[in-house]
Amino acid sequence: MNDVASGGADINRVILESNCDALGLALLVCGRDDTILFASPSMLQFFPVPARLLAPGTRLRDFLGAVYDTGVRPGTLPENSRRRTNREDWIAEHMALHWRERYENVERAGRTRWVSLRKRRLSSGIGILSVTDVSEQKKRDEQVQTDLERVELTEEILDAQPNPICVKDRNLNYIAVNKAFCTIHDLTQETVLGRSAWDLVDAELAERFEQSDRLVLETGKPYSEAEHIVRADGSDLWVVTRKYRIGMPGRHFVVTCMNDVTDIAAWYHGTGENKGGSGLQILDYSIFTPAQNFYDPFRALNVQQLVEAGSMIETLPARGLRVLLATGDRSVEERLVARLRGSGLDACAVRNIDELETFASAAERFGVKLDILVLDGAFSEFARVLAGWHASPVLKISGDIDAGHLLAEIFRACAERPQARASLSQADWEISFESDVAPGTHAPDIEVLVAEDNQINQFVFAQILEGLGVSHRIAANGREAVELWHELQPALVLMDVSMPVMNGFDAAAAIRDAEKGTGRRTPIIAVTAQALDIDLRQCEAVGMDDHIMKPVSPDMIEAILRKYMPTGNMRAVG
Numbered sequence: 001m002n003d004v005a006s007g008g009a010d011i012n013r014v015i016l017e018s019n020c021d022a023l024g025l026a027l028l029v030c031g032r033d034d035t036i037l038f039a040s041p042s043m044l045q046f047f048p049v050p051a052r053l054l055a056p057g058t059r060l061r062d063f064l065g066a067v068y069d070t071g072v073r074p075g076t077l078p079e080n081s082r083r084r085t086n087r088e089d090w091i092a093e094h095m096a097l098h099w100r101e102r103y104e105n106v107e108r109a110g111r112t113r114w115v116s117l118r119k120r121r122l123s124s125g126i127g128i129l130s131v132t133d134v135s136e137q138k139k140r141d142e143q144v145q146t147d148l149e150r151v152e153l154t155e156e157i158l159d160a161q162p163n164p165i166c167v168k169d170r171n172l173n174y175i176a177v178n179k180a181f182c183t184i185h186d187l188t189q190e191t192v193l194g195r196s197a198w199d200l201v202d203a204e205l206a207e208r209f210e211q212s213d214r215l216v217l218e219t220g221k222p223y224s225e226a227e228h229i230v231r232a233d234g235s236d237l238w239v240v241t242r243k244y245r246i247g248m249p250g251r252h253f254v255v256t257c258m259n260d261v262t263d264i265a266a267w268y269h270g271t272g273e274n275k276g277g278s279g280l281q282i283l284d285y286s287i288f289t290p291a292q293n294f295y296d297p298f299r300a301l302n303v304q305q306l307v308e309a310g311s312m313i314e315t316l317p318a319r320g321l322r323v324l325l326a327t328g329d330r331s332v333e334e335r336l337v338a339r340l341r342g343s344g345l346d347a348c349a350v351r352n353i354d355e356l357e358t359f360a361s362a363a364e365r366f367g368v369k370l371d372i373l374v375l376d377g378a379f380s381e382f383a384r385v386l387a388g389w390h391a392s393p394v395l396k397i398s399g400d401i402d403a404g405h406l407l408a409e410i411f412r413a414c415a416e417r418p419q420a421r422a423s424l425s426q427a428d429w430e431i432s433f434e435s436d437v438a439p440g441t442h443a444p445d446i447e448v449l450v451a452e453d454n455q456i457n458q459f460v461f462a463q464i465l466e467g468l469g470v471s472h473r474i475a476a477n478g479r480e481a482v483e484l485w486h487e488l489q490p491a492l493v494l495m496d497v498s499m500p501v502m503n504g505f506d507a508a509a510a511i512r513d514a515e516k517g518t519g520r521r522t523p524i525i526a527v528t529a530q531a532l533d534i535d536l537r538q539c540e541a542v543g544m545d546d547h548i549m550k551p552v553s554p555d556m557i558e559a560i561l562r563k564y565m566p567t568g569n570m571r572a573v574g
Contacts, residue, residue, distance in 0.1 A: 016038060016040065017040055020040040020042055021042070024132065024133075025042070025130050025131060025132045026039075026040050026042040026043040026046055026130070026131040026132075027039070027040045027042075027043070027128070027129070027131075028040075028043055028054075028128070028129040028130075029126060029127070029128050029129075030060050030098070030126070030127045030129075031125065031126060031127075032124070032125025032126065034061065034095070034098070034127075035056075035057055035058065035059055035060065036054065036056055036057065036058045036059075036060060036063065037056055037126070038056065039055075043131065045133075046109065046115060046131050046133070047066075047067045047070065048070050049063065049066040049067060049070060050066065053066050060095065060098065061091060061095065064090075064091045064094050064095065065087065065091055068087050068090050068091065069087075097119060098119060098121070098127050098129070099121055099127070100119060100121060101120070101121050102119070102120060102121075103117070103118075103119040104116075104117065104119070105117050106134060106138065112135065113133070113135050114133075114134050114135045115132065115133055115134065116131070116132040116133075116134045117129065117130075117131060118130045118132075155178075158176070158178035159178050159179045159180075161178055161180060162180060162260065163239075163257060163258055163259055164178065164180040164181035164183075164184055164239075164257075164258040164260075165177070165178045165180070165181060165255070165256065165257050165258070166178070166181045166255075166256050167253055167255050167256075168196075168213060168253065168254045168256070169253055170217065170252060170253075171196075172196055172197070172210055172213050172214075172254070173194055173195060173196050174192050174193055174194065174195055174196070175193065175194075175253070176193075177189055177192050177193065181258075183231070183232075184229060184231050184232065184237070185200055185232055186231075186232030186233070187200075197209045197210065198210075212225070212243060213243065213254050213256075216243045216245050216254050217245060217252055217254055220245045222242060222243065222244050223241075223242065223243040224242045224243075225240070225241050226238075226240050226241075227239050227240075227258075229258075236262065237260065237262055238260070238261050238262045238265050239258040239259055239260055239261065239262075240258075240259045240261055241256060241257070241258050241259075242257050242258075242259070243255065243256050244257075321345045321346065321371045321372065321410065321414060322346045322347075322368070322369065322370050322371045322372075323345050323346065323347040323348075323371060323372055323374060323410060324347075324348060324349070324350065324356075324359065324370055324372075324373050324374065324392075325337060325340075325347065325348070325349040325350075325374045326349070326350050326356055326373060326374065326375050326376060326379050326385065327349060327351070327376035327378070327379055327399065328351050328352065328376070328378065328379055328380055329376065329378065329399050332376060332399045333349040333351070335403065336374075336401075336403055336406060337349050339403035339406075339407075340403075340406075340407070340410075345410070352380055353380060353381045353384070353385065356385065360389075360391055363391070364391070369392075370391055370392040371392060371393075371414060372392055372393050372394075372395055372410055372413055372414060373389060373391070373392050373393070373394045373395070374395050374397055374406070374410070375389075375394050375395065375396050376397060376398070377396060377397065377398050377399070378398075378399055393413055393414075395409055395410065395413050397409070408455050408456065411455055411456055411458075411459040412455040412458065412459070414462075446471045446472055446473050446488050446490050446491075447470050447471045447472065447490060447491045447492065447565065448465055448470055448471070448472040448473075448490060448491065448492045448493075448494060448561075449472065449473055449474075449475065449481060449484055449485060449488060449490035449493045450462075450465070450474045450475065450493075450494045451474075451477070451478060451480075451481035451493065451494065451495045451496050451499065451504060451507060452474060452475075452494075452496045452499075452527070453476050453477055453496065453499045453500055454496075457496075457550070457552075458474050460551075460552065461474065461494065461552065461557075462474065464552065464554050464557050465557065467554065468554065468557065468558060468561070470561065473488060473490070476499075477499045477500050477501035477502060478495075478499050478501060478502030478503055478504055478506055478507030478510075479501045479502040479507070480501075481493070481495065481502075481504075482502070482507050482510045482511060482514075485511050485514075485522065489522075490522065491522070491523075491565050492522065492523050492525065492561070492564055492565050493508075493511070493522055493524045493525065494525050494527055494548075494557075494560075495507060495508055495524050495525065495526055495527060495544065496527045496528075497526050497527065497528050497539070498528075498529070504526060504527075505538055505539070505542045506542075508526075508539075508542045508543055508544050509542040509543065511524065511543075512524075512542065512543035523545045523564035523565075524543065524544045525544065525545060525546050525547065525548060525560055525564070526539040526544045526546070526547035527547070527548055527550060527552070528547055528548075528549060528550070529549070529550045545564065546560065546563070546564070548560060
């Protein structure tokens with residue numbers, strides 16, 4: 001069979017229609033005189049014209065005119081297009097296309113449909129038009145193009161970020177990294193993608209990274225950690241790394257963002273007895289200005305419970321302190337006073353001995369009690385002030401002290417000051433007394449002994465107990481707690497389980513050993529940051545009576561006091 005057939009050749013209609021159905025296309029064949037010789041029924045699926053216009057012998061011009069009139073025709077322009085082609089011009093244009101030896105194009109046919117047109121004019125003059133619906137393919141191509149543009153835009157945005165960012169799949173292989181991340185390892189994006197952390201860092205670090213990645217993938221909870229990174233060029237990079245889970249179930253990804261804090265932070269290591277603590281420390285708090293949702297960790301740390309319990313205790317630890325700074329250095333004054341006020345303290349400064357004496361006289365005259373005097377070592381007449389000041393405790397500092405460290409020292413000094421028992425009226429409190437004391441019992445010198453090494457937590461305990469009118473002492477470690485127990489014979493012990501020198505478990509065991517044969521048993525309450533089963537079993541094994549969780553609150557402490565303190569020793573617990 002060749003492609004040179006006479007105009008009157010008898011085309012096997014059945015074979016052509018079967019082929020059209022099998023190939024999923026519509027076919028139109030016309031002769032050299034532009035009359036239709038054959039049209040497959042599927043042509044009506046593309047062009048809703050009367051069926052008679054597809055009958056053999058119909059002029060091609062009449063068929064094209066009917067297609068134009070339907071409005072569903074190849075080359076239909078979008079509705080918002082200003083260009084409009086009239087009927088005769090459109091028919092003439094397509095008649096000319098039918099006489100081209102070869103023509104192929106993908107054109108819009110209506111608002112959402114696209115068709116592929118293939119036209120051939122054989123040497124015998126016979127013209128063949130095949131039409132295929134490519135709407136789905138067109139949509140896929142457009143979606144792919146849109147996705148590619150979106151990916152390119154996303155990559156441009158990520159590469160413009162100064163902070164390292166990477167994305168890992170469920171297998172924890174890198175599928176996206178920005179330039180800042182590649183710079184850390186001195187690698188190109190092509191060499192990083194498809195690899196895992198095991199290919200980039202040593203095994204110990206890779207295992208740690210994988211553990212946090214798996215945790216985020218499995219739980220969906222964000223992960224955060226302060227990290228020290230050494231770049232490929234040997235320079236230091238201090239970052240706060242945050243990890244998030246994104247995507248749909250079955251297609252989750254881990255996004256890691258490393259926020260560079262090198263310019264404002266430095267790494268500190270625990271010193272002295274508490275060698276375990278370390279982390280990032282802000283170099284200068286004065287660079288921060290209050291903004292929306294401004295968060296001060298010193299104001300919030302272990303104090304939030306007190307805020308919520310404002311009806312029980314009116315004075316918050318930070319807000320209840322009046323601090324006077326004595327320094328002749330204006331820069332020290334501006335830096336420290338702003339930081340103290342930002343943390344809720346009532347702070348002001350004096351610059352010489354005359355201002356200090358004037359301030360002291362005015363405070364005494366108006367009955368204003370100063371909680372602490374912060375004295376700069378470079379202050380004029382330092383020795384005279386140190387020897388003659390009796391209005392409040394004195395905290396000696398150097399001018400270069402870190403503001404965060406100063407806050408901790410102020411809290412510590414206030415927590416260690418002698419605690420006066422609160423004077424309470426009968427109308428405000430219901431006080432219970434026991435007329436008879438059981439033989440052989442010893443009235444305790446204090447009611448509660450607190451064993452706590454953290455200075456901030458010490459202050460919180462002190463404020464709660466003072467607010468409840470309960471006398472107390474604070475021990476900084478387990479050994480000191482045992483010694484104070486022997487000396488003071490408290491009615492109750494609040495024992496932090498994790499402390500230096502001697503932990504809370506060993507201290508509790510030592511107290512229980514000392515009680516053998518005395519007929520006395522002091523309630524010991526474990527204070528723990530986590531309630532793991534192994535901790536609770538160990539508490540019970542060493543003789544502890546109960547446990548409470550940090551952060552502590554007035555409600556929590558009052559409930560323990562009501563439960564374990566003897567009624568005769570109970571004082572002003574409303």
